[in-house]
Amino acid sequence: MAHQQHAELLQTLHDCTATCNHCFDACLQEEDVKMMAECIRLDRECADICAFLEQAISRNSPFVSELAKVCAAVCEACGKECEKHDHDHCQECAKACFKCAEACRNIA
Template sequence: MSHEQHQELIQMLHSCMTACNHCFDACLKEEDVKMMSECIRLDRECADICNYLEQALSRNTPFVTELASVCAKICEACGNECNKHAHNHCQKCAEACFKCAEACRNVAS
């Protein structure tokens, strides 16, 4: 499958990466940073895998199914963690993560 066929997923991955990076930065500025530590860690994990999969798709990786499956798991975990926090940036990040996880699962199946 060429990267053109994954254009929607590439855009979803980029949006999720951007939301995670924003959440990561905003969490670091929260009053109780220690309480946000798992959210910060998962934001990094999620942004990194989304960025990697976006790049891999653009170069027509033969590992689409495997990478999309891993990305879905990480996006889901990040979304679940962000959902625990009432901060607007966390809620927006959770929404982006869940959408991205669903898109990745669709490609992985």
């Protein structure tokens, strides 16, 4: 089964989704939310595509490779935005995003 073959990637996707959701929520609590707008937007984009790819892999979708390519691009963009901010939640998110982007590129 595809989900067993990709167990490590599924966990990486799940972790990235959770980390992006945490960053999204924490950014909304920051004093200057306007400054965090792009980070918040990309956190949502990244969490959504990671969750979708996780589901696609689990159901053995024929589009996994294409979705993984898109997921890698979104994760990379989110990681680059998050690393611009000094907040711990942004730095943790950047690391999770870069790890996920690399894992996605490996199956794309």
